[in-house]
Amino acid sequence: MAVTLRDVVALLDEWYDPAWAESWDAVGLVSGDPDQPVGSVLFAVDPAPEVVREAQTWGADLLVVHHPLLLTPVHSMAATTPKGKVLHALARDGIALLTAHTNADVPADGVNESLARAVGIVDPRVVVDLGRDGLDKLTFFVPATDADRVRAAVAAAGAGRLGDYDGCSFSTPGEGRFRPLAGANPTLGRVGDPEVVAEVRVEVVLPRSRRTSVVAALLDAHPYEEPAYYVVQLANDAPPSDRGHGRIGRLAAPTTLRGFAEQVRDALPATAHGVRVSGDPDRPVETVVVAGGSGDFLLDTVLGLDADVYLTSDLRHHRAGEFREHEGPALVDVAHWAAEWTWLPVAERKLVRALQERGDTVETRVSTTVTDPWTFRVDHRPPGHADDTRSTL
Numbered sequence: 001m002a003v004t005l006r007d008v009v010a011l012l013d014e015w016y017d018p019a020w021a022e023s024w025d026a027v028g029l030v031s032g033d034p035d036q037p038v039g040s041v042l043f044a045v046d047p048a049p050e051v052v053r054e055a056q057t058w059g060a061d062l063l064v065v066h067h068p069l070l071l072t073p074v075h076s077m078a079a080t081t082p083k084g085k086v087l088h089a090l091a092r093d094g095i096a097l098l099t100a101h102t103n104a105d106v107p108a109d110g111v112n113e114s115l116a117r118a119v120g121i122v123d124p125r126v127v128v129d130l131g132r133d134g135l136d137k138l139t140f141f142v143p144a145t146d147a148d149r150v151r152a153a154v155a156a157a158g159a160g161r162l163g164d165y166d167g168c169s170f171s172t173p174g175e176g177r178f179r180p181l182a183g184a185n186p187t188l189g190r191v192g193d194p195e196v197v198a199e200v201r202v203e204v205v206l207p208r209s210r211r212t213s214v215v216a217a218l219l220d221a222h223p224y225e226e227p228a229y230y231v232v233q234l235a236n237d238a239p240p241s242d243r244g245h246g247r248i249g250r251l252a253a254p255t256t257l258r259g260f261a262e263q264v265r266d267a268l269p270a271t272a273h274g275v276r277v278s279g280d281p282d283r284p285v286e287t288v289v290v291a292g293g294s295g296d297f298l299l300d301t302v303l304g305l306d307a308d309v310y311l312t313s314d315l316r317h318h319r320a321g322e323f324r325e326h327e328g329p330a331l332v333d334v335a336h337w338a339a340e341w342t343w344l345p346v347a348e349r350k351l352v353r354a355l356q357e358r359g360d361t362v363e364t365r366v367s368t369t370v371t372d373p374w375t376f377r378v379d380h381r382p383p384g385h386a387d388d389t390r391s392t393l
Helices: 005-015 049-058 082-092 111-118 144-156 208-221 257-267 296-303 317-325 336-341 343-357
Strands: 028-031 040-044 062-065 096-099 121-129 135-143 170-178 195-207 228-233 244-256 275-278 284-294 309-313 330-334 363-366
Touching: 005 028, 005 062, 005 096, 005 343, 028 082, 040 049, 040 343, 049 062, 049 082, 082 096, 111 121, 111 244, 111 284, 111 336, 111 343, 121 284, 121 296, 135 144, 135 170, 135 208, 144 170, 144 195, 144 208, 195 208, 208 228, 244 257, 244 296, 257 275, 257 284, 257 309, 257 330, 284 296, 284 336, 296 309, 296 317, 309 336, 317 330, 330 336, 336 343, 343 363
Parallel strands: 040 062, 040 363, 062 096, 284 309, 309 330
Antiparallel strands: 028 096, 121 244, 135 195, 135 228, 170 195, 244 284, 275 330
16 A cells, blocks of 8 residues: 555654644644655755655655754745745645754754764764653542542552553551541541541552642542552662754764864865854864854853763854853854754665555655855955955054
């Protein structure tokens, strides 16, 4: 059977889950019928008009892009607007459009990791971990006759999962003692009379991110009007994950800052922006931090790392200047488009491999159309150049 758009979207969503996107982002399937067949997929950074023309000429059924077409609200999709023209052109030729933006930045085989490997970092690690979830322990006390039901409720809410096991808990029998006061509506006993109940103390471990849901499930399932429970934050947090902002690691071979900059130049597609560097050209470089896209947000974090250089894009004058005043890592600034382009071949290979494993094939292509907004640069000529109009007196 033919590969459908639904099949491709399911694979991409598995690797680059839309739930990982920032709240302000716009990701996922933008246009296209999930049941339409897909025989060819074009990967690109931007849904720019020239990329759409490439998709049309090549005969793509699906265009997968990193940057959203509809990130900011629009009130018309008429072909009289640039965005409208793009959507109309895609729809006219039956080309679906899918965006994987910030959800593709952070995971394994995402933009950050792809950039790290492209410039020579070996075994890159996450800088700001988004997938690591600490552990809590919930302890509650419940009548023995209701223990199984309440255990099942908290398990369904996410408690008691340990590795490849679920429903894990530890229980100890005991006696619960209480005296309902005026205004109480006790499940057991009468107002004013001391009560003794055969109870069970239950302990379960849960991800910290599930704390609110698990406690809510406990309170909803517990027979008592005022259940006794407490939550303890455990020190043995989960191991580091492979999802988060930035990557850090060592180069395969130490070099100098100039050598690393040249290595970056050779690894990334050429742009008018080129490679900008702040630091001593002869500075030894071994440990590198990278972040795809606009990397200002990570500067303060990078200062606290034992790194020799920070590679990213879109660094602003004042932020870069203040960063360098701390005598921390050197800075290498590359074109936003070029840094994120490194993810496209990775995503392409993952898709081809996954489809081959299930006996399916699609034709794929990575666009090399440069859609960086900067198109040329005029460099200063050295004094004394034949065309130099400055006075040499």
